[in-house]
Amino acid sequence: MTDRPRIKTAKALRAALLGASLVMAGATVAPAQDGGLFAPRLIINGQTVTNFEVEQRTLMLRALRSPGDPEKEALVALMRDRLGAQAAEDLGITVTAEQVTAGMEEFAARANLTAAQFTEALGQEGVAPETFRDFVANGVLWREVVRARFASQIRITEAQIDRALAENAKTPQVQVLLSELILPVQGEDVSPVLDQARGIKAQTTSEGSFAAAAREFSASPSAQRGGRLDWLPVTNLPPAIAQKVLTLSPGEVSDPIVVPQAVVLFQLNGVSDQESAMPAQVEVQYAQFALPPTLDPAVIRQQSDGCGDLYPLAAGLPADQLRVTTQMMGAVPQDIALELAKLDPGESVLRNRGSYNELLMLCLRTGIPEAAPEAAEIPVTTVEGEEAEDQSPVDREAVRNQLGNQQLTAMAEAFMEELRSEAIIEER
Secondary structure (H helix, E strand, O other), rough: OOOOOOOOHHHHHHHHOOOOOOOOOOOOOOOOOOOOOOEEEEEEEEHHEEEEEEEEEEHHHHHHOOOHHHHHHHHHHHHHHHHHHHHHHHHOOOOHHHHHHHHHHHHHHHOOOOHHHHHHHHHHHOOOOOHHHHHHHHHHHHHHHHHHHHHHEEEEOOOHHHHHHHHOOOEEEEEEEEEEEEEEEEOOOOOOHHHHHHHHHHOOOOHHHHHHEEEEEEEEOHHHHHHHOOOOHHOOOOOHEEEEEEEOOOOOOOEEEEOOOOOOOOEEEEEEEOOOOOEEEEEEEEEEEEEOOOOOOOHHHOOOOHHHHHHOOOOOOHHHHEEEEEEEHHOOOOHHHHHHHOOOOOOOOEEEOOOEEEEEEEEEEEEEEEOOOOOOOOEEEOOOHHHHOOOOOOHHHHHHHHHHHHHHHHHHHHHHHHHHHHHHHOOO
């Protein structure tokens, strides 16, 4: 078992962004655009974003295994950072070094690390300490802008809370019909495969053209079906990828998604709502069985109807050759999570891990009902004030804060879109 480098760091970074896992060591980004590292890549209202900043943010997104095309997402994020900073300057808003340090500690704590440990972990992936600090500082600054402009406008009525509680009782189970195209990555440089995926997306004009590309290029067993998958509950997917998929229109292809040893494209073919309870989170238990050469994979799969059947087959082997893990879906490495999404309990898939074959089996999938939302950071008030009915105050206050945050997020996004539409943006 040799494919577990830097396992402590990888686990920490996965926890930071809902199931993100550490990118391969030494990953590189595309060469800087003409003009060198510190030449402008974007000019936004006269302020520049350099090639170096784009490369650094791309490396950081890859290290955190953020879904989507890392370079494209980096450009969008840096554009938003500049627009937010310009809005803050117009409003006379600044943040202190103490606020930024607290923000860094808060972000790192999601991975059970200190800011210094988290910075060091990112540094192993080529991310400069200033990149992490700037990332957090811009987030803190934008939060202060949003608070200053919109917090006083949030008003949640008791009637709105009643409607939200009623809607929560009939949350639909969303299912998606997807096609997949999986491009394997050989070695540590993902850039050529990303370029190939971008080219495939650009040439895909229909379900038929995507299916043809999947048959030609995809390394998944679904390639012979043109990448077509069965209907999947969206909660089966890793949360970050589910968010990407649900933003697609029917027939649209996702941006390339980088997972360990592969780049993935999805095409959305259909969406279906079923009137049944949809769990807020999904917990999975799965087995990874590193098969020795003496065991025939086909025989193992025939003899195994569940994870319990694997233990006798692993008798006498080193303990780490059969690992059974229980995790929230958001914490599962994305390459594993994408395979588990297609399986029912007791089903398995064979994965080539280079020097050995691995049997990946889904043992159990459990829906976790939605817990009470955490209190909002932005205080919100009611129209009715103290005259509101005293009905389950804890639950109603949680819903009130949840609705307030939803309103605040919508206002913030509308404001960012207004800034973007009025900005003069030049890409080099």
